[in-house]
Amino acid sequence: ELQAGVTCSCDYNTSADHRELAHSQQLLTGSIYSPGSPLFLPNGADMMNKLTACLRAHYPLFGFREVITPNIYKRSLWEKSGHWDNYANDMFEVRGRGATGVKENADIGEDEVFGLKPMNCPGHCLLFASQNHSYRDLPIRYADFSSLHRNEISGALTGLTRVRRFHQDDGHIFCRPDQIEAEIKKTMDFIDLVYGDIFGMREYRLVLSTRPAEKYIGSVEDWDRAERQLKSALDSSERDWTLNEGDGAFYGPKIDIILKDAHGKEHQTATVQLDFQLPQRFELKYDAPGKDGEDLSRETPVLIHRAVLGSLERFLALIIEHYNGRYPFWISPRPLKILSVSQKPEELQHIENVAAELAGVQAGKARKIPSRRPNIQVEIDTSARPLGKKIREAKNEGFNFIIVIGPQDAEKGGLVLRMLNQWDEARSLEILGLTLGPDGLAKDPK
Amino acid sequence: ELQAGVTCSCDYNTSADHRELAHSQQLLTGSIYSPGSPLFLPNGADMMNKLTACLRAHYPLFGFREVITPNIYKRSLWEKSGHWDNYANDMFEVRGRGATGVKENADIGEDEVFGLKPMNCPGHCLLFASQNHSYRDLPIRYADFSSLHRNEISGALTGLTRVRRFHQDDGHIFCRPDQIEAEIKKTMDFIDLVYGDIFGMREYRLVLSTRPAEKYIGSVEDWDRAERQLKSALDSSERDWTLNEGDGAFYGPKIDIILKDAHGKEHQTATVQLDFQLPQRFELKYDAPGKDGEDLSRETPVLIHRAVLGSLERFLALIIEHYNGRYPFWISPRPLKILSVSQKPEELQHIENVAAELAGVQAGKARKIPSRRPNIQVEIDTSARPLGKKIREAKNEGFNFIIVIGPQDAEKGGLVLRMLNQWDEARSLEILGLTLGPDGLAKDPK
Numbered sequence: 102e103l104q105a106g107v108t109c110s111c112d113y114n115t116s117a118d119h120r121e122l123a124h125s126q127q128l129l130t131g132s133i134y135s136p137g138s139p140l141f142l143p144n145g146a147d148m149m150n151k152l153t154a155c156l157r158a159h160y161p162l163f164g165f166r167e168v169i170t171p172n173i174y175k176r177s178l179w180e181k182s183g184h185w186d187n188y189a190n191d192m193f194e195v196r197g198r199g200a201t202g203v204k205e206n207a208d209i210g211e212d213e214v215f216g217l218k219p220m221n222c223p224g225h226c227l228l229f230a231s232q233n234h235s236y237r238d239l240p241i242r243y244a245d246f247s248s249l250h251r252n253e254i255s256g257a258l259t260g261l262t263r264v265r266r267f268h269q270d271d272g273h274i275f276c277r278p279d280q281i282e283a284e285i286k287k288t289m290d291f292i293d294l295v296y297g298d299i300f301g302m303r304e305y306r307l308v309l310s311t312r313p314a315e316k317y318i319g320s321v322e323d324w325d326r327a328e329r330q331l332k333s334a335l336d337s338s339e340r341d342w343t344l345n346e347g348d349g350a351f352y353g354p355k356i357d358i359i360l361k362d363a364h365g366k367e368h369q370t371a372t373v374q375l376d377f378q379l380p381q382r383f384e385l386k387y388d389a390p391g392k393d394g395e396d397l398s399r400e401t402p403v404l405i406h407r408a409v410l411g412s413l414e415r416f417l418a419l420i421i422e423h424y425n426g427r428y429p430f431w432i433s434p435r436p437l438k439i440l441s442v443s444q445k446p447e448e449l450q451h452i453e454n455v456a457a458e459l460a461g462v463q464a465g466k467a468r469k470i471p472s473r474r475p476n477i478q479v480e481i482d483t484s485a486r487p488l489g490k491k492i493r494e495a496k497n498e499g500f501n502f503i504i505v506i507g508p509q510d511a512e513k514g515g516l517v518l519r520m521l522n523q524w525d526e527a528r529s530l531e532i533l534g535l536t537l538g539p540d541g542l543a544k545d546p547k
Numbered sequence: 548e549l550q551a552g553v554t555c556s557c558d559y560n561t562s563a564d565h566r567e568l569a570h571s572q573q574l575l576t577g578s579i580y581s582p583g584s585p586l587f588l589p590n591g592a593d594m595m596n597k598l599t600a601c602l603r604a605h606y607p608l609f610g611f612r613e614v615i616t617p618n619i620y621k622r623s624l625w626e627k628s629g630h631w632d633n634y635a636n637d638m639f640e641v642r643g644r645g646a647t648g649v650k651e652n653a654d655i656g657e658d659e660v661f662g663l664k665p666m667n668c669p670g671h672c673l674l675f676a677s678q679n680h681s682y683r684d685l686p687i688r689y690a691d692f693s694s695l696h697r698n699e700i701s702g703a704l705t706g707l708t709r710v711r712r713f714h715q716d717d718g719h720i721f722c723r724p725d726q727i728e729a730e731i732k733k734t735m736d737f738i739d740l741v742y743g744d745i746f747g748m749r750e751y752r753l754v755l756s757t758r759p760a761e762k763y764i765g766s767v768e769d770w771d772r773a774e775r776q777l778k779s780a781l782d783s784s785e786r787d788w789t790l791n792e793g794d795g796a797f798y799g800p801k802i803d804i805i806l807k808d809a810h811g812k813e814h815q816t817a818t819v820q821l822d823f824q825l826p827q828r829f830e831l832k833y834d835a836p837g838k839d840g841e842d843l844s845r846e847t848p849v850l851i852h853r854a855v856l857g858s859l860e861r862f863l864a865l866i867i868e869h870y871n872g873r874y875p876f877w878i879s880p881r882p883l884k885i886l887s888v889s890q891k892p893e894e895l896q897h898i899e900n901v902a903a904e905l906a907g908v909q910a911g912k913a914r915k916i917p918s919r920r921p922n923i924q925v926e927i928d929t930s931a932r933p934l935g936k937k938i939r940e941a942k943n944e945g946f947n948f949i950i951v952i953g954p955q956d957a958e959k960g961g962l963v964l965r966m967l968n969q970w971d972e973a974r975s976l977e978i979l980g981l982t983l984g985p986d987g988l989a990k991d992p993k
């Protein structure tokens with residue numbers, strides 16, 4: 102397997118950091134009107150959307166279903182969840198007509214202020230509570246790509262790594278206590294698949310944090326059973342893992358994933374966090390068969406918070422640096438550029454046809470839904486400048502493929518394809534070949 | 548062509564409205580903690596995501612590129628855009644550490660409160676302003692599916708049609724004055740393709756609103772030239788259009804699309820709104836060749852706001868009622884259910900294999916990115932209840948396809964497929980056939 106870390110030959114100390122690359126590749130910009138909220142230009146939005154699409158494509162495999170939940174909730178919700186007491190400084194408050202906050206002891210929903218959500222968990226608890234669940238229906242797994250806001254102090258804001266507005270590949274699993282181990286194993290498999298098979302980042306280690314000595318909720322038996330299941334899942338992962346004894350949150354043990362990037366730098370990315378508390382606070386229940394032949398009983402599920410990539414913004418910063426701005430074809434914001442040789446009308450027409458074919462669109466035609474053709478972002482340079490200059494420019498811009506179309510191509514229908522910056526040449530050619538068809542492809546060996 | 552309006556035989560007056568269907572089909576729920584912000588359960592999120600994916604798939608055809616922009620901006624931005632003076636009552640204010648609003652005459656970004664965005668236009672103006680543009684680069688077209696908030700009074704909130712939090716298939720085109728007609732034509736083509744070819748809603752009319760008699764900005768010449776181009780685009784659309792003389796906004800003329808649903812009810816959905824004002828307020832410029840051989844000049848672009856579906860939530864309400872809860876395969880939240888006949892292990896294993904095949908996933912395998920296989924949401928009922936009961940239940944739940952797998956299927960690999968509720972049978976079979984392969988499909992004629 103091709104490992105990005107192995108083939109990377111750049112000198113990290115002299116290579117640009119993600120902020121410079123993000124700027125020079127026109128991925129994003131910032132604004133004094135919204136400090137800490139990146140504005141993604143088309144190239145950056147393209148990469149963010151591809152990260153999202155990649156995770157989304159694997160959700161059926163792991164039983165997750167996406168949900169869409171509100172950005173703002175009344176203060177009462179954040180009191181119920183505990184955020185109002187413990188997290189208020191890092192949250193934004195939302196006011197307006199009907200949410201003035203002036204009325205004391207108001208009913209829920211009356212004049213209360215809203216909080217702008219810093220995380221999705223309370224909303225997912227509301228979703229779980231809105232339906233009846235039998236023990237047979239569990240686990241219920243919700244995924245959510247919603248935007249989140251945390252009020253970092255302005256001095257701490259930097260690039261894509263410390264922001265106020267971000268997105269997570271967030272997920273919550275509501276399961277029975279006896280399902281913890283299987284769910285943790287599945288999550289570890291998901292993490293392995295995404296980091297290893299998709300990004301070629303196979304170097305990471307796992308850290309288990311267990312019950313604190315003093316302050317914790319739930320019974321020692323619940324903790325012990327959960328920790329046994331976590332350890333068993335970690336053992337069967339065949340990865341190095343270490344123990345941070347007593348370092349878990351007061352509401353449950355967790356596993357952190359520490360990733361080593363192409364340059365040997367470590368990043369804390371994915372987290373798997375057990376939670377005995379939130380289901381209690383939201384009085385979540387499922388119907389379970391009664392013990393000893395009794396009637397149905399109402400049991401409290403365990404909640405597992407999990408993110409595979411974590412903050413998509415932070416992960417984007419990581420892969421910008423990991424690939425040093427030279428991305429694999431599938432996630433590249435500049436996969437392909439077509440250059441004209443001359444300005445002849447038939448040549449320009451042929452370029453338009455090829456571009457439409459590559460982009461998977463046909464003028465005036467609806468795409469089949471669901472589509473079986475990936476969209477490929479195609480850029481075109483038909484300016485009257487010398488070809489050599491246009492090629493140099495396209496190379497500098499970091500396009501994965503450059504296609505040159507001349508007058509003879511317009512007649513014969515052939516193309517000259519130049520390969521550039523490819524991490525995974527075979528895979529990219531396959532994708533492009535499927536798109537162009539096997540006969541449309543004439544590869545330039547240089 | 549199959550027109551949904553023609554084949555619909557339901558009695559609108561006795562059919563449920565979208566709120567009842569949305570509830571009974573488990574599309575969404577509401578919460579007292581966030582009035583006016585629907586919480587989409589997996590089925591509803593699935594439909595919302597498919598609407599988004601459908602629009603997204605056609606963006607390359609019409610030259611739009613997606614961007615991702617902040618949800619909150621400092622008060623100064625909303626003063627610049629004019630929203631603070633004209634729209635403040637309908638906006639939510641966002642406060643927090645570093646955004647207390649107490650400091651008077653503060654610098655931008657210092658202690659100012661934020662506004663939660665009700666629309667994307669100002670953010671897109673910031674994006675445009677962040678780069679240099681030549682007249683050759685125009686039009687620049689940004690698309691954005693961001694969540695938007697408008698503080699509707701609580702008494703006005705209802706279902707998916709009057710909400711506080713919603714999403715638009717929002718787009719902004721920055722173009723030269725001479726490009727207006729071509730852009731309007733393209734937008735009309737886009738609207739026609741989506742409503743007609745994808746949803747089979749071919750009955751809509753167009754309304755042009757022109758310069759108000761008294762209060763307007765810009766020169767009469769600019770207005771006249773723009774209105775001439777709008778009229779010319781309308782004429783070439785070959786659709787009925789009417790004139791609302793003097794009914795345009797003070798900042799530009801607009802075209803409204805009034806859609807007639809399957810039940811003859813009219814809905815205002817898409818809008819195309821010209822704007823001479825916002826580019827001035829944001830001092831947007833592009834480099835244009837100087838007149839009479841002079842040097843480059845700096846010109847102000849025209850802004851076109853456009854939405855094809857408009858509010859995705861409102862459009863979802865519309866199609867729930869339009870299809871009366873019986874959706875075409877591609878957008879159905881319940882496309883397919885597999886039922887077992889017995890509980891034999893080899894039968895259950897075969898069901899799992901078929902389900903994985905249909906869902907386009909393979910255990911432990913990364914999906915190819917970009918994927919050429921659509922995800923199909925597959926549900927399974929392997930309960931020990933009688934088959935007849937399971938079939939009736941699946942029918943009531945509105946599944947498009949029901950697949951029954953018995954012991955003999957596990958041996959031979961065949962399936963019995965029952966078609967249900969199909970608007971477009973040929974198309975659905977094609978999609979399913981591509982997924983299952985031509986030989987895996989044995990259609991039950993009943």
Ligand SMILES: [Zn+2]
Pocket residue numbers: 220221222273406407
């Ligand atoms: Zn969580």
Ligand SMILES: [Zn+2]
Pocket residue numbers: 666667668719852853
């Ligand atoms: Zn707008």
